[in-house]
Amino acid sequence: MAEFKHKDIIALQDLTKQEIELLLSTAESMREINNRDIKKVPTLRGKTIINLFYESSTRTRTSFELAAKRLSADTVNISPSTSSTTKGETLADTALNLLAMKPDIIVMRHSVSGSHYFLSKKVPCSVVNAGDGAHEHPSQGLLDMMTMKDRFGRLDGLKVAIVGDITHSRVARSNIQGLTKLGSHVFLAGPPTMMPPGVERLGNVTVCGSLREAIQDADVVMMLRIQQERQGKTLMPNACEYARYYGLNPENVKLAKPDAMVMHPGPINRGVEMSSSVVDGDQSWILKQVENGVAVRMSMLYHVCGGELE
Amino acid sequence: MNLLIKNGRVVDPSQGLDDVLDLLVKDGLIREIGKELTAPSGVETLDAAGNYVVPGLVDMHVHLRDPGLEYKEDIVSGSRAAVAGGFTSIACMPNTKPVIDNKTVATYIIARAKDVGLCNVFPVGSLTVGSHGERLAEMGELKEAGCVAVSDDGKPVCNAELMRRALEYARGMDIPVISHAEELSLVGEGVMNEGFTSTELGLKGIPRVAEDVATARDVMLAEYTNSPIHIAHVSTRGALRVIRNAKLRGVRVTCETAPHYFTLTDDAVRGYNTNAKMNPPLREADDVAAMREGLQDGTIDAIATDHAPHHNDEKDVEFNVALNGIIGLETSLPLSLALVDQGVLSISQLIERMSFRPSHILNLGRGTLKVGAPADITVIDPSAEWVVEAEKLASKSKNSPWLGKKMKGVAVATIVGGNLVFKR
Numbered sequence: 001m002a003e004f005k006h007k008d009i010i011a012l013q014d015l016t017k018q019e020i021e022l023l024l025s026t027a028e029s030m031r032e033i034n035n036r037d038i039k040k041v042p043t044l045r046g047k048t049i050i051n052l053f054y055e056s057s058t059r060t061r062t063s064f065e066l067a068a069k070r071l072s073a074d075t076v077n078i079s080p081s082t083s084s085t086t087k088g089e090t091l092a093d094t095a096l097n098l099l100a101m102k103p104d105i106i107v108m109r110h111s112v113s114g115s116h117y118f119l120s121k122k123v124p125c126s127v128v129n130a131g132d133g134a135h136e137h138p139s140q141g142l143l144d145m146m147t148m149k150d151r152f153g154r155l156d157g158l159k160v161a162i163v164g165d166i167t168h169s170r171v172a173r174s175n176i177q178g179l180t181k182l183g184s185h186v187f188l189a190g191p192p193t194m195m196p197p198g199v200e201r202l203g204n205v206t207v208c209g210s211l212r213e214a215i216q217d218a219d220v221v222m223m224l225r226i227q228q229e230r231q232g233k234t235l236m237p238n239a240c241e242y243a244r245y246y247g248l249n250p251e252n253v254k255l256a257k258p259d260a261m262v263m264h265p266g267p268i269n270r271g272v273e274m275s276s277s278v279v280d281g282d283q284s285w286i287l288k289q290v291e292n293g294v295a296v297r298m299s300m301l302y303h304v305c306g307g308e309l310e
Numbered sequence: 311m312n313l314l315i316k317n318g319r320v321v322d323p324s325q326g327l328d329d330v331l332d333l334l335v336k337d338g339l340i341r342e343i344g345k346e347l348t349a350p351s352g353v354e355t356l357d358a359a360g361n362y363v364v365p366g367l368v369d370m371h372v373h374l375r376d377p378g379l380e381y382k383e384d385i386v387s388g389s390r391a392a393v394a395g396g397f398t399s400i401a402c403m404p405n406t407k408p409v410i411d412n413k414t415v416a417t418y419i420i421a422r423a424k425d426v427g428l429c430n431v432f433p434v435g436s437l438t439v440g441s442h443g444e445r446l447a448e449m450g451e452l453k454e455a456g457c458v459a460v461s462d463d464g465k466p467v468c469n470a471e472l473m474r475r476a477l478e479y480a481r482g483m484d485i486p487v488i489s490h491a492e493e494l495s496l497v498g499e500g501v502m503n504e505g506f507t508s509t510e511l512g513l514k515g516i517p518r519v520a521e522d523v524a525t526a527r528d529v530m531l532a533e534y535t536n537s538p539i540h541i542a543h544v545s546t547r548g549a550l551r552v553i554r555n556a557k558l559r560g561v562r563v564t565c566e567t568a569p570h571y572f573t574l575t576d577d578a579v580r581g582y583n584t585n586a587k588m589n590p591p592l593r594e595a596d597d598v599a600a601m602r603e604g605l606q607d608g609t610i611d612a613i614a615t616d617h618a619p620h621h622n623d624e625k626d627v628e629f630n631v632a633l634n635g636i637i638g639l640e641t642s643l644p645l646s647l648a649l650v651d652q653g654v655l656s657i658s659q660l661i662e663r664m665s666f667r668p669s670h671i672l673n674l675g676r677g678t679l680k681v682g683a684p685a686d687i688t689v690i691d692p693s694a695e696w697v698v699e700a701e702k703l704a705s706k707s708k709n710s711p712w713l714g715k716k717m718k719g720v721a722v723a724t725i726v727g728g729n730l731v732f733k734r
Contacts, residue, residue, distance in 0.1 A: 013510075091628055112628040113512040114582030133630075135512030173512055197515075198506030 004303040008127040010116040011136040012177040020178055023299050024146050030298035033070060034291070044073035044305055047104040051077045052094070053130070054110045059266055059290065060130050060139070064107050067297035073104075091115060095122050105304060108132075113170075126304035134168045140265050141174025143296040145182065147289050148220055151261050156183030161214040161256070163246060164224025164273060165194040165235070171265045172224060173202075180204045189214035190224075190246060193235040211246050218256040222263040223248050223273040239272045249275040253283065261285045311729050312336045314349040318358025318689060322365055323662035324678035333363060335685040338728035342681060356730075358689050361722060364661045365677050366398025366686030369639065370668040371463070371488075371542055371566060371614035374400075374431070377418060378407025383619035383706045385419065388639070389428035390704035391617070393732035395639040396721030398686035399430040399669065399676055404441060405464040411436035411447040416455040428731045429724075430686070432458040432674060434488060437476050443467050446476055449483045458672040461488035463542055466524055468494060473528060477537035486671060488540045489528040491549065492590065496520035501630050503576040503591040511579065513629060516591050522548035529556045529563050538562040540671055543616050545571045545590040547600035554609045564671050566612040569638060569645035570711070572601035578711055584625045584632035585711045588618065602654045605663060612668040613660075615642045619707030637705045640698075644717035647692055651718070657692075689723035696720060 004022055012020060033041055049068045053061050061077065068075045080094065089097075091110070098106065105126040108116060113133030120127045131137040149155055160179055166172045166188050176186050180203025188199060189208045200207050208214035215221050228239055236242050253262065262274070262283045270276045279286065313335040320331040320343065332347035333340065349355050369392065375383040383391075392400050402419065404410035410419070416433045423431035435452030439445045441462040449460050460480055467473040467489070480487045497520045502508050504515020525541055529552055532539035544550055544567045556563045570588065575595050578586035586592055604610040618635025625632050646664060649655045655663070669677030676686050695718050700708040724732035 090623075092626065110628070112630040115628040117582055118628050133512050134514070167509075170512060173510075196509035197504060198509050201506055202510060 004306070007304065008116070008120050009138055009300050009304055010120065010127060010129045012138045012141050012174050012181070013136065017181045020142070020145070020181060023142055023296070023303060024149060026302060027142065027146050027292070027295040027299035030302070031292065031295035033298070034294055039070050040072060041070065042072045043302060044068065044071035047073040047305060048102065049073045049075045049105045049107060049301065050098055050103045051075060052098065052106055052108040053077070053079045054108070055131065057109055057130070059293070060109065063290070063293040064130060064139070064297050066294050067301055070294070071298055071301060073301065091119065092122050095119050099123050099125065105301060128300055128304060131170055134170050134173070136174045136177070137170040138174050139293065139297050139300060140171050141178045142300070143289055143293040144175055144222065144263060144265070145178050146292045146296055147263065147285055148261070150288065150292070151285065152219060155179060158184040158219045159187065159217060160184050160220040160222065161187045161189065161218040162222045162224065163189045163211055163214060163248070164226060166190055166199060167194050167196040169224050175222065176202050176205055187214040187218065191236055212252060212255055215252065215256045218260055220261050220263060221248060221253065221256050225265065225267065226269055226273050239269070243272050247273055247275065248278050250277050250281070253278055263289060266290070312353040313356055313725065313728070313730065314347060314353050315356045315358050315363055315687065315689065316347070318361050318363035320363045320679065321657050321661050322679040323658045324365065324666045325680055327679070328658055333679065333687070335687070335725065335728050338685055340679055340681055340683050340685050343679065356689070356723060360691070362657065362690040362692060364688050364690060365665045365679050366688050366724070366726065367396045367643065367664045368399045368668040368674065368677055369397045369615050369617065369642065370401045370612055370672055371568070372400040372402050372617045372639065373405065373619065373635070374402040374419070375619055376406065376422070377415065382621055385422045385431065386426050387704060387706040389423065389426045389431065391637070391639040392429045393724040393726070394704045394721065395641070396643045396688040396690060396724055397429060397639060398688060398724060398726045399432065399674060401432045401434050401458055401672060403434050403463045404436040404461065409436045409441050410434065410452070410457065411439050411441065413451050413455040416452060416457050420456045429726050430676070432456070432672065434459045434461050434463070436460065437462045437467060437487065438472065441465065443469060443472065446479055449480055449485055453483055453485045457485070458674065459486045459488050459540070461490065461542070463488060463490045466490050466492040466494060470527060470531065474531050474535060477531055477535045477539060481535065481537040486538050486540055488542050490542050491521055491524035491528050493520045493524045496523065502579050502587065503593050505576060505594050507576045507579060511582065513579070518546040518548055518593060518597070521546045521590050522552065525549035526552045529553060529561060532563055533559070533561040536562070538564070541565040543568055543571070543590060543614070544601070544604070544610065545593050545597060547597050550600050550604045550609055554604070557609060564611040565609070566614040566668070567601050567604065567610050568614060568616045569642050570636065572598055572605065572649070573645050574598070574711065582629040583711065584627065584629055585636060585709050585713070587629065587632050587634055588616070588636055589634040602649070605649065606654055611663065611671060613642065613646050613663050614668065615639055619705055620709045621707060625709045635709070637703070637707055637710050639705065640703055641710060641712050641717060643690065643721055644719040647719035685725055685728040687725040688721050690719060691722045692719045694718070694720045694722070
């Protein structure tokens with residue numbers, strides 16, 4: 001088996017195809033633990049993991065916390081106010097203070113892209129990225145890939161459509177980086193106001209002129225969350241018009257392959273990027289994504305600790 | 311101090327000189343240029359064989375941070391950095407604390423610089439009171455106090471009517487206006503150039519058009535009011551095109567670019583390098599090529615550093631939080647000399663853009679080695695190789711993207727008003 005030599009997991013861009021495959025295959029072993037009656041193994045017993053969340057999060061933080069606990073690590077959750085980076089203690093000082101408590105891993109979510117690289121230079125412990133600005137969200141990318149692999153048994157050759165605000169999406173970037181390394185072809189769609197320049201140069205990526213073009217014959221349709229507080233100002237007229245031209249509904253979903261899977265990183269705006277009937281429909285794999293999230297994060301924590309599976 | 315500089319290659323575009331000559335300095339003035347001069351008794355000799363002897367370099371865009379922000383730089387350390395970099399005259403921007411929008415601050419800077427006695431320091435006054443972009447500053451008084459231009463540098467004048475009136479009023483006071491051209495509504499929350507690199511790094515982009523649009527507005531206002539305007543730190547092909555076209559129409563526009571804009575692309579930001587964060591941001595290869603073309607065809611009048619010292623605490627932070635700007639006084643000369651090595655400029659053209667033209671734009675009466683002119687002279691060893699090391703920089707701040715990088719070419723002697731103020 002390939003070795004995992006990184007101290008940190010900050011971006012799928014930094015990992016090789018083999019390393020991503022290793023993380024995914026370990027995640028499959030971890031999933032078995034999650035299905036036991038007693039969902040706990042002693043693998044990371046005695047390890048301390050700090051969840052440092054500068055942005056609010058329910059799903060990701062809970063998922064990382066469960067992942068750590070099921071591996072028997074001790075966890076602490078810290079949610080500094082979002083303004084603390086500009087007003088109070090600096091990230092470097094926060095990190096050094098936390099370090100004095102001897103954590104083995106810091107799992108961080110931060111609104112500034114690249115802040116994990118900054119943190120990693122300041123601390124000897126492992127740094128795991130739970131989302132940085134619009135840069136990457138590697139655990140989400142991995143759990144999405146794991147879910148696709150569950151469905152198709154492979155990632156190579158898949159046609160994956162990602163629709164929404166690509167510019168501001170760390171989920172899109174991690175998926176693009178991971179999927180294209182593993183042989184998928186990514187098709188992007190969204191209003192041109194939400195399409196970042198040069199994105200097609202990130203890998204085997206095609207930028208499409210419309211939702212229909214992107215999802216035509218797709219194996220996977222991934223819809224991104226639209227945040228009205230962000231995109232509502234100048235990037236689109238309103239949610240209603242967005243839903244009309246870029247939302248997934250029971251009609252246009254038929255353009256994808258008949259066995260296509262529909263995904264969403266959550267939280268969903270029902271009726272905006274996806275209609276409720278698609279969210280709850282047969283092709284929806286959204287809850288499976290959440291389930292796989294715990295397994296993927298167990299795999300990430302396990303590998304940065306360099307431990308042996310018992 | 312009297313001095314005979316012997317055997318150097320004297321390059322002075324102001325009089326079309328490029329020859330191996332000797333140069334006699336007496337009583338603070340240039341007294342004689344010629345072949346095989348002999349030192350009168352009591353006059354020291356400086357052997358400049360193998361070196362360029364050029365009119366003292368002029369940096370028309372420096373942030374000295376004094377008064378008020380002396381933890382970043384002060385007039386002593388900034389002057390030291392200037393003369394170490396070969397600069398005999400610098401113009402310092404008004405975004406100090408308090409802002410240079412009154413006679414008192416301008417007078418302080420000039421007096422302090424005289425005390426320090428290293429290089430000539432010419433303050434740039436604020437265009438508007440407090441640089442708030444609301445009311446015109448007292449440009450007449452600022453000029454009388456010694457300010458050589460007015461500018462709200464660091465931020466644009468958002469109100470077009472105010473900019474129009476500033477240009478008109480400044481024309482009446484015969485003081486040039488320096489424009490920081492940036493359309494803030496297009497910049498938004500951007501922190502680096504908008505392009506492939508910002509897409510990959512997930513950082514918010516600043517589109518080039520934010521600079522192009524603002525440059526076009528200010529150039530048109532200058533044309534309409536028949537007033538001179540100088541555009542600071544040009545970084546985009548689009549802005550340069552606007553300026554080039556305006557010059558062809560006879561608009562009284564001049565401009566500068568900085569060594570980082572003709573040397574680095576936004577690739578330097580990779581790794582979230584805050585020492586590659588400045589405003590305007592580093593652009594792409596096509597813009598770098600455009601800067602070189604602009605220097606070559608003369609559209610760009612001057613190379614200026616936009617020397618912007620910041621404390622390590624302001625740079626060793628997350629990328630979005632880091633302040634804009636890099637130091638440049640001590641690396642400008644080698645980076646600019648590279649243009650000569652690469653065949654972009656002749657040495658004479660380079661010295662013109664680093665000395666005579668910026669001096670001319672600001673009416674400093676310098677940038678020349680003509681007999682009778684103040685003896686501001688830089689002696690350059692163009693082949694000396696050295697490495698940029700933080701602890702060896704004279705500047706208080708060390709925020710340079712070239713730390714650890716090799717440089718070629720260095721000032722070996724800097725003479726200001728006939729005094730040898732720096733010797734390597």
